[in-house]
Structure formats: structure tokens, C-alpha cells
Amino acid sequence: MANIDSGIFSSYKRNTDLFDELFDENGSIKSVYQELFDLYGAHSIKDYVNLNDKAKASFFNQGITFQVYGKNETQEKIFPFDLFPRIIDSNEWEIIEKGSIQRSKALNLFLWDIYHEKQIIKDGIVPLELISSSNNYLHQMMNLDPPGGIYNHISGTDIIKHSDGNFYVLEDNIRCPSGVSYVICNRTALKRALFGVFNHYKTHTVTDYGENLLDLLESVKPKGVDNPVCVVITPGMYNSAFYEHSYLAKTMGIELVQGSDLFVENDFVYMKTIRGPIKVDVIYRRIDDLFLDPLEFKPDSALGVPGLFAAYKKGNVTLANAPGTGVADDKAVYTYMPQIIKYYLDEEPILNNVHTYHCSRPDELKYVLEHVHELVIKPVDEAGGYGISIGNKLTKAEIENVKKQIKESPRKYVAQPIMSLSVHPTYIDKSESFEQRHIDLRTFTILGKDKEYVLKGGLTRVALEKGNLIVNSSQGGGSKDTWVLKN
Amino acid sequence: MLARVANNLFWMGRYIERSEHIARYLNVNYFSSLDAPNSLSQSRQFVLHSMLFMVGEKEEDPTKVLIEEDVLFKIGLDPDSPNSILNNIKYARENANSARDLISTELYESLNKFYHFSVNYPVATFVKNGLYDFTTNITEITSVLRGKIRGTLLHNEVYAIIMMGMNIERATQITRIINSKYNDALKAQLNCGEPLSKSFEWTTLLKCTESYDMMRRFYKKTPTSISTLEFLVLNPNCPRSVMNSLNQVYQHILLLDTNRYYNKSSTAFLVGKVKSEYQYKHIEEIEGNIKSFIESILESLSQISIKMEKEFFNY
Numbered sequence: 026m027a028n029i030d031s032g033i034f035s036s037y038k039r040n041t042d043l044f045d046e047l048f049d050e051n052g053s054i055k056s057v058y059q060e061l062f063d064l065y066g067a068h069s070i071k072d073y074v075n076l077n078d079k080a081k082a083s084f085f086n087q088g089i090t091f092q093v094y095g096k097n098e099t100q101e102k103i104f105p106f107d108l109f110p111r112i113i114d115s116n117e118w119e120i121i122e123k124g125s126i127q128r129s130k131a132l133n134l135f136l137w138d139i140y141h142e143k144q145i146i147k148d149g150i151v152p153l154e155l156i157s158s159s160n161n162y163l164h165q166m167m168n169l170d171p172p173g174g175i176y177n178h179i180s181g182t183d184i185i186k187h188s189d190g191n192f193y194v195l196e197d198n199i200r201c202p203s204g205v206s207y208v209i210c211n212r213t214a215l216k217r218a219l220f221g222v223f224n225h226y227k228t229h230t231v232t233d234y235g236e237n238l239l240d241l242l243e244s245v246k247p248k249g250v251d252n253p254v255c256v257v258i259t260p261g262m263y264n265s266a267f268y269e270h271s272y273l274a275k276t277m278g279i280e281l282v283q284g285s286d287l288f289v290e291n292d293f294v295y296m297k298t299i300r301g302p303i304k305v306d307v308i309y310r311r312i313d314d315l316f317l318d319p320l321e322f323k324p325d326s327a328l329g330v331p332g333l334f335a336a337y338k339k340g341n342v343t344l345a346n347a348p349g350t351g352v353a354d355d356k357a358v359y360t361y362m363p364q365i366i367k368y369y370l371d372e373e374p375i376l377n378n379v380h381t382y383h384c385s386r387p388d389e390l391k392y393v394l395e396h397v398h399e400l401v402i403k404p405v406d407e408a409g410g411y412g413i414s415i416g417n418k419l420t421k422a423e424i425e426n427v428k429k430q431i432k433e434s435p436r437k438y439v440a441q442p443i444m445s446l447s448v449h450p451t452y453i454d455k456s457e458s459f460e461q462r463h464i465d466l467r468t469f470t471i472l473g474k475d476k477e478y479v480l481k482g483g484l485t486r487v488a489l490e491k492g493n494l495i496v497n498s499s500q501g502g503g504s505k506d507t508w509v510l511k512n
Numbered sequence: 513m514l515a516r517v518a519n520n521l522f523w524m525g526r527y528i529e530r531s532e533h534i535a536r537y538l539n540v541n542y543f544s545s546l547d548a549p550n551s552l553s554q555s556r557q558f559v560l561h562s563m564l565f566m567v568g569e570k571e572e573d574p575t576k577v578l579i580e581e582d583v584l585f586k587i588g589l590d591p592d593s594p595n596s597i598l599n600n601i602k603y604a605r606e607n608a609n610s611a612r613d614l615i616s617t618e619l620y621e622s623l624n625k626f627y628h629f630s631v632n633y634p635v636a637t638f639v640k641n642g643l644y645d646f647t648t649n650i651t652e653i654t655s656v657l658r659g660k661i662r663g664t665l666l667h668n669e670v671y672a673i674i675m676m677g678m679n680i681e682r683a684t685q686i687t688r689i690i691n692s693k694y695n696d697a698l699k700a701q702l703n704c705g706e707p708l709s710k711s712f713e714w715t716t717l718l719k720c721t722e723s724y725d726m727m728r729r730f731y732k733k734t735p736t737s738i739s740t741l742e743f744l745v746l747n748p749n750c751p752r753s754v755m756n757s758l759n760q761v762y763q764h765i766l767l768l769d770t771n772r773y774y775n776k777s778s779t780a781f782l783v784g785k786v787k788s789e790y791q792y793k794h795i796e797e798i799e800g801n802i803k804s805f806i807e808s809i810l811e812s813l814s815q816i817s818i819k820m821e822k823e824f825f826n827y
Contacts, residue, residue, distance in 0.1 A: 299514075
């Protein structure tokens with residue numbers, strides 16, 4: 026039997042100020058992890074290093090890699106993966122699952138409303154500027170009824186556990202959230218390396234995502250189509266998420282197309298096959314709104330399909346997610362989520378929102394400028410962890426610089442208290458030992474016509490640099506297999 | 513299947529096949545020259561010129577003194593030389609990348625390992641003493657890939673497209689190798705008076721195509737120009753022959769479309785026509801004019817490729 030004083034956890038340094046997922050405040054193992062701790066503790070660090078190297082090679086050989094855009098060259102890297110899984114028990118999961126669905130539904134109703142009657146603005150719940158000043162608002166979507174009434178078919182919700190032990194949502198991603206393929210690959214890699222540990226836990230499967238996604242796509246087919254032809258559209262193989270696009274197409278058994286594979290004729294969309302054109306009914310698109318159609322949006326986009334939006338407007342093809350969803354996952358809308366949920370669903374939010382200061386409001390701007398050192402400053406419309414400043418990590422000069430930027434365009438920034446993401450023991454190559462690292466969780470929610478589903482697992486992302494709070498893969502984050510336990 | 517993806521898979525097949533033939537050509541020519549019977553065939557310069565000739569990088573000045581390490585690097589691992597083995601493998605993987613959703617995980621994983629093996633192979637070792645090791649590995653891994661193509665893909669249109677690419681490329685490369693060795697045999701005749709029909713180069717040619725053992729088994733005689741050509745061009749049972757490749761191309765184009773051979777403008781019709789032409793050729797027709805045979809078969813293969821492009825890859 027392993028204990029804290031020997032085996033792979035012997036040099037684990039526990040900072041008691043942080044919320045540790047494995048150890049309680051007294052340093053005892055939480056009951057749900059006890060068995061796993063015993064199993065892993067029985068290994069020497071050498072065994073572990075060995076397994077870890079094998080897992081890495083397996084990822085590399087399978088080509089499960091992503092591109093990092095550097096200053097000079099683009100590099101092919103594996104997504105760092107940690108063999109010690111994160112466990113979420115069924116009670117905690119229930120909160121996460123219900124909370125994720127609640128948010129996705131509320132966002133969907135919000136989108137319908139702001140692209141139709143705008144009742145929520147008329148009722149004074151959210152200000153008009155929220156919409157009118159957003160870069161992601163598409164006037165082209167006004168009064169359009171997407172099939173099944175669904176805008177955000179696939180949502181990625183980024184959830185953390187704060188030092189108070191409660192879950193908070195940091196972000197809703199309802200444009201083209203990525204990462205789901207890693208959830209499945211992490212599971213596969215862990216099974217290959219340490220299949221024995223699965224005998225001791227009853228864990229939900231994560232391999233049913235593809236079937237559910239295909240069900241969803243088929244459920245939102247255009248009117249009058251019996252057997253819809255569904256495709257995934259990708260910007261191409263040099264996109265950082267190309268592996269995921271090909272993985273999803275493969276598991277759903279549908280074609281992975283690029284813009285140049287499609288054309289539009291009489292407002293219908295066709296793909297060019299070896300046997301001539303075949304009509305396409307539903308497109309799971311992994312390219313951004315503005316690149317979808319050069320005739321409607323960015324005229325120089327080579328990724329999209331000329332005429333696609335007109336076909337969409339006529340209801341001849343479904344796009345998932347719908348164009349224009351970005352207006353609702355921007356960080357300014359986020360701050361109104363409790364009110365939005367209450368307004369449409371008449372429910373209290375299940376998952377907490379982090380309190381947010383709007384730099385667009387003079388009094389809040391004043392507070393932010395005075396407290397930069399203890400806040401996280403975020404640009405409202407950047408994805409991937411870019412442009413985030415964490416106050417207590419900045420030098421004086423940097424703080425002044427941030428203040429200057431905020432003053433120049435207050436609407437562009439929001440600020441939040443620095444949340445303390447929970448930590449999880451994570452194997453660190455450099456020190457060849459387990460160390461505390463901050464983690465979050467991205468859940469994947471599918472919303473279809475009469476269908477809702479949350480992948481039972483999600484992507485636990487790990488900030489691999491000591492003390493770092495930013496978990497995005499583009500910023501050097503890794504991930505863990507995430508086990509949701511059955512009752 | 514998407515036309516673009518079909519095109520990529522077709523070329524994936526071609527590049528895999530091509531890398532194997534180049535690797536084998538380097539290997540066999542280099543090592544069989546070490547103890548070749550006549551002084552010309554034994555000379556390093558002769559072999560290096562022959563290697564460049566085969567990959568289409570012929571040195572126009574035949575008296576130019578080539579540096580062994582430069583030639584090996586250029587054909588093997590030079591990232592800036594479009595015909596290098598390394599680039600062939602890189603193109604094969606790139607083509608596979610864009611069709612990853614259609615090919616099996618097993619095939620992709622092998623191809624990916626193949627790429628990492630080549631791209632990480634130390635250049636200094638390769639040009640000094642790694643030629644045997646590197647080229648042997650390439651030919652072994654391509655065999656594994658062929659096995660994965662056959663054994664882990666549905667035998668449907670995806671498979672048919674890849675097999676068409678591989679077989680058209682095989683016929684092309686075999687013809688190029690014949691051309692190259694024919695050229696060498698002519699040189700040996702001119703320089704050392706070695707009679708063309710009994711040239712040592714025919715043995716090397718058979719070894720370059722991994723057909724020496726099969727040929728000995730079939731004829732039970734020392735290879736001559738006529739028996740070698742007959743075997744490598746016309747024998748349908750030799751898996752490396754032009755005839756065998758054409759039969760395979762025909763078989764797979766039918767898998768791709770069972771109806772089109774009635775249509776005289778289809779690829780299937782053209783393949784059938786070319787195949788029949790060689791089916792009823794006899795070796796005396798070829799032997800008398802090897803040069804024009806080589807030109808005409810390469811032309812036919814290129815016509816098939818162009819036709820395929822028009823019919824299937826036009827996007």
C-alpha cells in the first residue's frame with residue numbers, strides 16, 4: 026500500500042493555499058482518489074517515466090499533433106498528456122452537466138431573441154451597446170430562422186473549481202469549440218498504458234461523442250430532406266485543429282471537405298466527388314463566420330464557399346454552429362449570464378459566474394484602473410488565451426502599459442478577480458516528479474432539435490508551467506484523461 | 513469520395529511506390545558495382561551517373577567528375593531536391609494527411625512513422641556508411657505500407673484509387689529503370705566491348721526490380737537482354753512487370769467503376785486498350801527497338817494519368 030512518504034508522490038509539495046483535487050486541507054487523500062492513489066503509488070518513478078515515454082511516442086506516431094505558430098517557423102508538437110487522470114464523482118458531475126445544458130439553452134434563446142425581436146434589450150435586461158458594439162454580431166442573421174431553432178449546436182464551456190470548492194464558468198465557447206478529439210485520445214492513451222486501473226473504477230465512456238454529433242447534425246436537416254448528407258468543413262491541413270476535424274469526420278463516417286470541394290448552384294450546395302456533384306444538406310463547419318462565404322463576408326477568403334450564405338438563408342443547407350453565434354460568447358455578454366438565464370428560463374444559474382468589471386462603465390473602469398495588480402484583464406473578443414494580463418504577475422511598467430491600453434479602448438476590456446483554479450498532481454518531466462498544477466475543465470454540450478447531450482468527461486486542461494493559470498494549448502497547456510464516475 | 517481527396521490518395525500511392533524504387537536502385541547499383549566484372553561497371557563515376565539518370569537528374573556532361581556524398585545526399589535526403597527519397601515520403605504523408613479521415617489509423621500510423629524515420633535519419637551517416645541501412649529500411653517499410661493498404665482498408669474506391677496510383681507508378685518506375693540500365697549496357701558495350709545481349713547490367717537490372725530470383729526460377733538461365741526484357745515487360749506473373757502492373761490498373765479501374773469501359777472516352781477503356789496492346793506483344797517487337805518501346809509505354813502511362821485526372825480528379 027502506497028503512502029505519501031514513499032513512491033511517486035514522496036516529493037509532492039503541497040501548497041495549502043491552493044485547492045488540491047487529490048488532498049483535503051489536512052493532507053489526507055480524498056476518498057474518491059484513494060484507490061487510484063494506491064495503484065499509482067505502487068509504481069516507482071522509473072516505471073512511471075517509462076510509461077509516460079511510451080504514451081508520448083504513441084501520440085507522436087499516431088500523428089496526434091498540433092501546430093504552434095511561432096515567430097519564424099511552425100512546429101509540429103504533441104499535445105502534452107498526463108497519465109494521472111482527474112476524477113469527477115457523479116454528484117459533482119450532475120451539477121456540471123445540468124449547468125452546462127442550462128447555459129447552452131439560455132444562450133440559444135438569447136441568440137434567437139437578439140436576431141429577432143430583441144425583447145431582452147427592450148425589457149432593459151441587457152444594454153443595447155452589448156450587441157451594437159460587438160464585432161461578432163452579424164446583421165445578415167436578422168430574422169433568419171435556423172432549422173430546429175438551434176444556433177449553438179455545439180458549446181464548449183470552460184469551468185474551474187475555485188479555492189472555495191465551487192464551480193465557476195470562465196468562458197462559453199459557442200463558435201467552433203475544439204478539443205473534443207483529445208478527450209477521446211487521452212482515454213485511448215491511458216487505456217493503452219495503464220488499462221489495469223480501469224478495473225477499479227466504473228467510468229463513463231467518452232467514445233459516443235461521434236454518434237451523438239451525427240445524430241445532432243441529422244436532426245437539424247433542412248426541410249424536405251429525408252436522408253441528409255452531412256459533411257465537416259475544415260480550413261485545411263495546416264490548421265492547428267486539423268487532426269480533430271479529420272478525427273470527427275472519420276468517427277462519423279462523413280466527408281471532410283475544404284471550401285474548394287464545395288460549390289453553390291441555384292442556392293443549393295454541392296460537393297465535387299469522383300462521380301460528379303452530390304448535394305450537401307448539413308455542414309458542421311470548423312471555419313470562422315467571416316471566412317464562410319466571400320460573397321457575403323470577407324471577400325478575400327479562400328477558405329469559404331461563394332454563395333454558401335445565400336443557400337443558408339434560403340434554408341437549403343444547415344450550418345452548425347449557425348453564423349453569428351460569436352456575439353453571445355463574448356466576454357462582455359458573459360457578465361450578464363445570470364440575468365440571461367433568469368430571463369429566458371426563469372431559473373437560478375447552476376454554475377457560478379465570476380464577477381466581472383466592465384471597463385465600459387465609468388465607475389467600474391475607475392475601480393479596474395486602481396486595482397490592476399489584483400485583477401485579470403481580458404480583451405472581450407480574443408480566443409485562445411491571447412491578450413490576457415494577470416495583475417499580480419505584472420511589473421510596474423507592464424501595469425502602466427495595461428492601464429494605457431484600457432484607457433484607449435475601454436469597451437475592449439473586462440476585468441475579473443484573479444480566480445484560483447484548483448490544482449491537481451501532474452507529472453512534470455523536468456523534475457521527474459508530481460507537482461501541483463492548475464487545471465480547468467471544458468465540457469462539450471450538444472443541443473439539437475429535441476436533443477441535449479453533454480459528453481461525460483470533457484477536457485481537463487493543465488497549465489504545465491508552475492503557477493501559471495492559463496491552460497490553453499497554444500500557451501503551453503497539457504491535458505488529462507477525465508473520468509466521470511457512474512453512480 | 514471527394515475528387516480532391518481521390519487525387520491526393522492517388523498521389524500518396526505514387527509517392528510511396530516511387531520512394532521504394534529509387535531506394536532500391538541506389539542500393540542495388542551501388543553494391544553490385546563493388547565487384548562488377550568489367551572495369552566500367554565497377555567504376556564509381558559510372559554508378560553515380562546512372563543514379564542521377566534514373567531519378568531524372570541526368571548530368572549532361574558525362575565526363576564530369578561527381579562527388580559521391582553529394583550525389584547520395586541529393587537523391588536520398590536533400591530537402592531541397594524535389595525528387596529526393598525524403599521528399600517523396602514527405603509528399604506521401606502530406607497527401608495522406610489531407611485524407612486522414614478516409615484511410616485507416618494503422619496505415620496512417622505506419623506512414624507517419626516512415627516519415628519520422630526518414631526526416632530524422634542523420635545525413636552524415638547516410639552519405640558515409642548509411643546507404644545500405646537507409647535504403648533497406650525504406651524498401652522494408654514500403655512493404656509494410658503495402659500490407660497495410662491491402663489489409664486495413666476496405667477494398668472499395670479508396671483502395672482502388674491508391675492501387676491505381678501505385679501500379680501506374682510501378683509500371684513507370686520499372687520502365688525508367690529499364691531505360692537507365694539499357695543506357696548503362698550501351699555504355700558498357702561501347703567502352704569495354706561487352707556484348708549488349710549478355711551485359712552484366714541485365715543482372716543488375718533484375719536485382720534493381722527484386723526480380724532476379726523469380727527470373728532465374730522461370731528461365732533457369734543467365735539473363736540476357738531478350739529474356740530480361742521479356743520477363744520485366746511482358747510476363748504477367750512477374751509482380752514487377754509492366755504487364756502485371758497494367759493488369760492491376762485495369763482490375764482496379766473496374767472496381768472504381770464497373771460500367772465505364774463501354775464508354776470509349778473513359779479511363780477504363782483506355783487502360784483496357786493499352787493493356788491489350790501489351791498482352792499481345794511479343795518480345796522481338798520490343799527488342800528491335802527498345803528506345804521507342806520505352807518512349808511509347810511512358811507516353812501511354814502518362815495518357816492514363818491525364819485521363820484519370822480529367823475523369824475523376826477534376827475539381
